[in-house]
Amino acid sequence: MTAISADRVARVFVEVADTLVDEFDLIEFFHMLTDRIADMLDESPVGLLIADQRGRLAFTAASDESVELLELFQAQAQEGPCLDAFRQGQPVVNEDLRAAAGRWPVFAPRAVAAGFRSVHAFPLRLRTERIGVLNVFSASVGGRLDGGDIQVIQALADVASIGLLQERAIRRGEILTEQLQGALNSRIIIEQAKGAVAQARGIGVDEAFELIRQYSRRNNVGLVDTARGLVTDPSVLAGFLAG
């Protein structure tokens, strides 16, 4: 892979820092982060898992929400590069998936079957605090990240973590817990909305997610707010289906 261009990196850092200044919805922030990193890495799928209060990793946001990828992100609550990176507090990079069946007997074969050749995981952490993990899949052997790419992505993960944890320092320790719990519930709302739209339209959940995303952009309403409307207010669902 060619090194990520400097001006692209600079723009993403500014955007991340800027988002973290004001009131923001954590899950929207995570979506933005995964989208931008995927852009920088020529559309490699990027996902984000956060640790819930019980210490389990839970999928929260991704640049690509296909069923296949969701399963790969989710499988790592039990085993995989995300769990390793989270536990060690260190990035796991350039793991050759075809040679990793011993290390991750469930995850690695599934990822290979999905067409991926290598995988990377970057912890979201600051000193001893650990929030979650950023996960990148590459489809080809040529999709290896070089040293510079790794530093850029870990730095982005660090900036995001510092932003989130800084709020905790300025205000109180409980704020981040409240926000992370809110993000986990928002994720559930998105899945419920996918199901509702898939049923109402007779389509798959992947396609349903795309429709929800498009609708949310068209109406300039956040993804979570849109999804919440769809599952709590029948008139919103009716409007969505009519639109």
Next chain:
Amino acid sequence: MDDYVTRVYALIAAEPVADRGPAGLSATMRRLCTAVGRAVDAHGVGMTVMAPDGVRGMSAASDPATERLEDLQLTLGEGPCIDAFERRVPVLVPNLADEMARWPVYAPEVHAGGIRAVFAFPLQTGGARLGVLDVFRGEPGSLSNEALALCLTFADAAVASLLDGEEHRHPTAADDGLGDSLGVNTVLFQAQGMVMVQLKVPLAEAMARIRARAYAENRPLTEIAADVVARRLSFDQDRQ
């Protein structure tokens, strides 16, 4: 299986059933409250079931004094419980004395009653909101990570209990789907949205129907959900 889920169901099972007072949902709720109180060393624990518009349904508490605190928020229309319900996030207040301006009527009154810390947990699964669980302590200070994890797990167990109502009063950790990680449950959440549309009912009712079906057929929730998402099973075709 998740350790906290196993522990919480064991704690609920070990909680004595009151030999006086009415049985039914309010007794189940009160029992949950006393179990939470014992587990996280609280001064009192309250639970309020709310309609989606935030209008009060019913409340229960570990003791009469806490029941008055629970009622107070609803009467005043302010407090951590109201905020947790409206914002759909836990509202954690380790030092009530710092939050007098946030709840100008509620906070001083509760503080005068000897409460120093309040932790409110929404009873919810995604878009379905059922109420709030409130933990009151007489000393300021944050909940430990362990106590926080226990409270969140108790809140999940309360949601399961409220959905099941009188039909299935004693769910166990194994059959409530909580033992799986959130990830595995993605299919369950999608199925909830699908059944909501199939039956044209609110989300919470769709969740209750899926659970009832799992009990009736003695199959895991996740299996029923997978059938729904794969369209091998539809709830609207077999309405009785």
